[in-house]
Amino acid sequence: MTSTKTIELNPTQHAVLTYAVEHNQGKIIWFPDHIKGGARQKVLQGLFNRALITPLGDDWFVAAEAYDALGLPRPAPITLAKLDAVIANAEAAQQAEAPKPRTRDNSKQATVISMLKRAEGATIAQICAATNWQAHTVRGTLAGAFKKKLCLTITSTKDAGSERVYRISTKP
Numbered sequence: 001m002t003s004t005k006t007i008e009l010n011p012t013q014h015a016v017l018t019y020a021v022e023h024n025q026g027k028i029i030w031f032p033d034h035i036k037g038g039a040r041q042k043v044l045q046g047l048f049n050r051a052l053i054t055p056l057g058d059d060w061f062v063a064a065e066a067y068d069a070l071g072l073p074r075p076a077p078i079t080l081a082k083l084d085a086v087i088a089n090a091e092a093a094q095q096a097e098a099p100k101p102r103t104r105d106n107s108k109q110a111t112v113i114s115m116l117k118r119a120e121g122a123t124i125a126q127i128c129a130a131t132n133w134q135a136h137t138v139r140g141t142l143a144g145a146f147k148k149k150l151c152l153t154i155t156s157t158k159d160a161g162s163e164r165v166y167r168i169s170t171k172p
Contacts, residue, residue, distance in 0.1 A: 007050060007069040012043055017052065017066050026062040026075075028053060108133070109145065113168065116146075116154065121167035142166060 009017070012035060020028045031040050044060055047053040052066040067074045104110060108131045115122035115130060122130075127138045146152045146168075153169040 007052070007065070009069055013047055013052075014070070016043060017047070017062055017070055020062050021067070021070065021072065028060040028062065109141070112138075112141065113146070113152075116152075116166055116168040118167075121157075121165040123163040123165055125163060127166075 012032060015032055016028060016030065019030045020026050023030070028044070031043065035043060044053065047066070048055075048060075050065075052063055052069060053060045054063045055061075064074045111130055112122070112127055115127060124135050124138050127133065128135055131138070133141075142154050147154055154166055155169045156164050156166045158164040
């Protein structure tokens with residue numbers, strides 16, 4: 001006679017494992033609302049100590065033993081072809097979500113330079129709005145990065161009752 005020891009789960013462990021199996025292909029990303037911070041770590045540690053979850057990188061996944069504890073059939077073993085497909089899908093999703101890298105063409109500095117090259121130029125307020133910089137940062141960039149480092153000729157004009165307008169001068 002073989003004895004099968006059943007693994008008892010507390011309600012939180014049961015909920016976390018069930019949700020992962022039913023919604024996230026076994027990846028543990030959800031916890032009940034009342035489980036926060038350190039309590040989440042204790043739940044994970046308890047499941048790990050009982051070999052019910054396994055780490056993969058920074059993520060946790062349901063182990064085969066957890067399916068037994070939940071009374072569910074174990075999933076079929078993953079084939080190499082299926083693993084390659086999963087990796088390819090994950091990489092494609094990651095690339096689709098990746099923000100556009102900052103380059104010289106889409107930097108804030110490039111934005112300001114293009115504003116200063118316009119015929120109407122740009123005011124400090126306009127540059128602040130476009131870059132989310134504070135006024136002192138704009139003034140420092142005009143004087144330091146543009147005039148001193150990039151050797152650009154920045155001119156400014158101020159009509160009565162209006163803001164000072166800055167431009168890049170095309171004259172040598």
